[in-house]
Amino acid sequence: MGIRSVLSRPLARWVVQRQQEWMYRPAEAQQRWFQHLVGQARNTQFGADHRFRDIQTVADFRQAVPVRDYEDLKPYIEKVVAGEPDILWPGKPLYLAKTSGTTSGTKYIPITRDSIPNHINSARDALLNYIYETGNGAFLDKKLIFLSGSPELDQKGGINTGRLSGIVNHHVPAYLRTNQLPTYETNVIDDWETKLDRIIDETIHQPMSLISGIPPWVQMYFDRIQERTGKKIKDVFPHFSLFVYGGVNFEPYRAKLFETIGKRVDSIETYPASEGFIAYQDTQTEEGLLLLLDSGIFFEFIPAEEFFEENPRRLTIGEVELGKNYAVIINNNAGLWGYSIGDTVKFVSREPYRLVVTGRIKHFISAFGEHVIGEEVEKALQYAMAHHPETEVVEFTVAPMVAPAEGLPHHEWLIEFAAPPHDPAAFVRDLDSRLTELNVYYDDLISGNILQQLKLTALPRDTFRNYMKSLGKLGGQNKVPRLSNDRKIAEGLLAIAKQSHE
Numbered sequence: 322m323g324i325r326s327v328l329s330r331p332l333a334r335w336v337v338q339r340q341q342e343w344m345y346r347p348a349e350a351q352q353r354w355f356q357h358l359v360g361q362a363r364n365t366q367f368g369a370d371h372r373f374r375d376i377q378t379v380a381d382f383r384q385a386v387p388v389r390d391y392e393d394l395k396p397y398i399e400k401v402v403a404g405e406p407d408i409l410w411p412g413k414p415l416y417l418a419k420t421s422g423t424t425s426g427t428k429y430i431p432i433t434r435d436s437i438p439n440h441i442n443s444a445r446d447a448l449l450n451y452i453y454e455t456g457n458g459a460f461l462d463k464k465l466i467f468l469s470g471s472p473e474l475d476q477k478g479g480i481n482t483g484r485l486s487g488i489v490n491h492h493v494p495a496y497l498r499t500n501q502l503p504t505y506e507t508n509v510i511d512d513w514e515t516k517l518d519r520i521i522d523e524t525i526h527q528p529m530s531l532i533s534g535i536p537p538w539v540q541m542y543f544d545r546i547q548e549r550t551g552k553k554i555k556d557v558f559p560h561f562s563l564f565v566y567g568g569v570n571f572e573p574y575r576a577k578l579f580e581t582i583g584k585r586v587d588s589i590e591t592y593p594a595s596e597g598f599i600a601y602q603d604t605q606t607e608e609g610l611l612l613l614l615d616s617g618i619f620f621e622f623i624p625a626e627e628f629f630e631e632n633p634r635r636l637t638i639g640e641v642e643l644g645k646n647y648a649v650i651i652n653n654n655a656g657l658w659g660y661s662i663g664d665t666v667k668f669v670s671r672e673p674y675r676l677v678v679t680g681r682i683k684h685f686i687s688a689f690g691e692h693v694i695g696e697e698v699e700k701a702l703q704y705a706m707a708h709h710p711e712t713e714v715v716e717f718t719v720a721p722m723v724a725p726a727e728g729l730p731h732h733e734w735l736i737e738f739a740a741p742p743h744d745p746a747a748f749v750r751d752l753d754s755r756l757t758e759l760n761v762y763y764d765d766l767i768s769g770n771i772l773q774q775l776k777l778t779a780l781p782r783d784t785f786r787n788y789m790k791s792l793g794k795l796g797g798q799n800k801v802p803r804l805s806n807d808r809k810i811a812e813g814l815l816a817i818a819k820q821s822h823e
Contacts, residue, residue, distance in 0.1 A: 330453075330456075344614070351619055414431035418431075429477065439616045461531075472491055502524050507519045532565075563586060596651055620637075680696050686804050693756070700759055704752075705752045716736075717803070719775075
């Protein structure tokens with residue numbers, strides 16, 4: 322047993338003990354952060370504009386601070402990006418996390434000296450919770466890989482600017498840097514496919530024990546290794562024991578990923594965002610991710626069905642219910658106030674508060690009033706795959722077909738298979754029947770002959786990869802939305818598929 326794994330155990334015990342101090346007193350932790358955040362920001366421009374000096378209660382805060390998305394907050398953020406101090410939070414940010422917005426183009430999310438521990442310590446604590454519960458810290462003594470964006474930083478207004486994963490890379494603890502891969506020189510390569518080949522060069526003969534990244538990009542890494550070696554990943558990396566992931570639902574990728582690995586390995590799910598590290602899997606035995614209620618964020622939750630209303634309810638942690646979809650609103654020590662991060666979650670436990678991510682508040686299909694969400698299409702796909710176990714899915718998305726050349730309108734499922742179902746028609750029936758069970762509005766539209774059964778379009782291999790490449794978004798933290806209310810993504814994929822046939 323190496324020195325890292327030995328020293329990790331007392332640290333893991335300390336972290337879990339501190340965690341238990343707040344996880345069973347969630348309302349108290351959140352109230353402390355509410356008071357601290359408002360107090361710290363009173364003398365900022367945002368605090369002055371929104372009368373923070375007069376705010377005493379959460380009700381006062383909601384009267385003064387509306388719910389905003391990036392576009393709404395952009396006038397303040399533009400001043401931050403220009404280098405002006407004391408706009409959203411005292412002083413200037415340490416970093417600006419650069420991310421892509423569907424309507425905003427490039428977004429710049431502030432990360433301050435106060436908020437950086439939320440990003441760094443939360444990732445660390447996810448691993449330490451695992452070590453505490455399982456006693457397995459041996460992976461720390463081998464090689465670790467984090468498939469991430471480039472750590473190379475630019476500057477905006479005198480502030481270091483880059484992808485969140487690249488920023489975090491600068492804060493990997495010194496005791497892990499000596500066994501972290503890939504090297505800095507490889508990590509800064511912009512072209513994903515070139516970078517991936519170089520990563521394989523650097524890792525293929527190393528004792529890899531922990532592999533971390535978004536599942537589709539990790540799958541691509543594994544596929545390339547198999548192409549080179551003709552071996553299962555377990556035979557290339559016999560010490561590989563822990564997979565850390567986030568960013569997308571793992572279930573559609575699980576079967577193929579573990580088939581490629583050739584054995585079961587433990588996994589840890591995380592929920593990081595540029596706006597803040599929201600939650601992580603704190604146990605291997607319970608469903609859901611532990612909501613981080615004592616990490617610089619005061620959370621609010623809006624019932625998803627009310628989100629687009631003029632005055633939706635904004636609930637604190639003590640007011641949420643199990644099994645309901647909520648839009649996540651954060652107020653944090655990076656200066657984001659009443660900020661909608663765009664995600665929807667559902668609580669599966671209240672003691673402590675654990676959640677699952679169910680989709681994006683703006684990623685849904687409701688072309689006909691059905692309001693189908695990401696969680697429902699993913700569950701329908703899981704159901705169909707379970708009934709057709711030979712099926713392996715690389716990637717998928719769903720779009721409405723409002724005016725087909727013939728027949729009734731329908732949902733089109735565009736799926737890239739690694740192994741297609743033996744009976745596609747039965748697969749479609751299983752998808753559709755499960756979706757009607759999950760969404761009563763969709764069921765009404767089907768039974769009322771407003772919509773016909775969904776249509777399946779099988780896409781050629783590498784269609785999703787080539788589509789993302791065409792957008793300049795191959796690799797890193799980028800992902801294709803599970804569903805959308807228009808056909809922009811669908812038509813882009815179909816165009817790429819057509820090119821591959823020509």
